[in-house]
Structures are given as C-alpha cells and as structure tokens.
Amino acid sequence: MARKNISFKLKNNISELDKLGRKLNAFGEGIGLSKKCMFQINLALDELFTNIVSYGFPDNGPQWISVALSHDNSKIRVRLEDTGVPFDPANAQTSATETEIEACKVGGLGLHLVKKIMDKITYQRCGEKNIITLIKHIPKS
C-alpha cells in the first residue's frame, strides 16, 4: 500500500462531526482500510473532538481544530491540534466500567473508549497548542 496522508481543519462546532466522518471515510477507502478500523478511528477522533468542542473553549468563540492522518503498511497515525485550554487525555481519569447498571456513570466514557480502541495515545502541550497523537495498528488481514 502506498503511503497516503491527509490533513484538514474543523470548526469548534459539533455539527463538524459530519465533515469528520466524510473525510475519514474518503481516507479509509483510499487506502483500503476495513470498515471496523475506519469506525474505530472515527470513534476515537469523534470523542476527542467532542471533548475539545465541549470544554476546550470556554468563551465559545470560533476556533479551528486541525486533524492530520498518515498511513504506512502497518499503522495509522493521527494528530489532533487545538488551541483550547490545556487538557491531557492520555493521563485523564476515565470511567471504570461498571457491571451494575445503577453504578454505571457516563462521565469519562468517551476517553475510556479511545484508550481501549487505539494502541497508543500521547499528549504534548506546545506553547498555546494541545497536540494529541494516536496510533492504530492495522490488523493483518
């Protein structure tokens, strides 16, 4: 498979999830990624993006969030950049899964999913930027 990269920007608005889904589909189809793998990358980016939109910009002004994906034969690398308040999802507390329904809380569930479905998540604060990097190994078919 040839190496292919894409990058794009999203506004800090939840309605941009549609654009995120379309961009990821085009990327995934271009490199012949399985539906499951595409879904998982979309889910991870959705959860992180939704967090940034919900909590990253308390004054709610228009902002841009950058997404870049690159691919080689064995893995997908995703880079997400925003200029919101510092937040480290790699070390944030996630919800422990509960087996009793009444004990089940949903706070932190999104990040729990991200950590389980991606192989690696790293965070850096660079000046005014949050930079999150995700790695997903592509299962051999």
Next chain:
Amino acid sequence: MEILETKKDDINIFKLNGRLDSNTSPALEKKLMEAMESGARNVVIDFENLDYISSAGLRIILKTTKDLKRTEGNIVLCAMQDYVKEVFEIAGFDSFLTIVPTVENALSKV
C-alpha cells in the same frame, strides 16, 4: 440519522438508520422520552442499519434503560454490526443490557 418508530402489540420498536453521535442523539432521546411518556414500557431498538455509534449514543441507551427499569419496563437491542457491539462490550454495557442477533429474537425476549 433516520428513526423509524413502529409498534407491535405492546412493544415499541425503533429502527435506527445512519449515525448515532452527539449531533443526532438528541433526536433519539426525544423520541424515546415521548414514547415513554405515552406509556411505552417494552422497547426494542433495531441497530441493523446503524453504521456508527459514539459515547453520546451509549449515554442515551443507558439513560433509557435506567428510566425503563424504574417503570418496570424492558429494553432489548438487536442486529448490531460486530464493531458496534464491541463498543457496548468495551463500555461494559453488555453486562446489564440484552443484545440479541435479530429483531425476531428481540420481540420474543422483551
């Protein structure tokens, strides 16, 4: 996302089509709330045509399950894509939710 709501005997069936995320989950929440306010106690959600779910979607399913438990109702989910089912498992929701392969299974279980 499209939500097709039908009724069979005393069972309210919601067939989802498309993507269930932070954008679309309020519409599903509203439909489910309205049905429960109108007396729905047995709910089946058909995932056959659902391509995508995020934690926002899981949140609505959890809330509905809790609401129905309070009114001694039931909820059964069916016909999920494998990768959608896996998200329920990672979240631990499969321990208290009934998830079955087909809508027929769901109608007999609820």
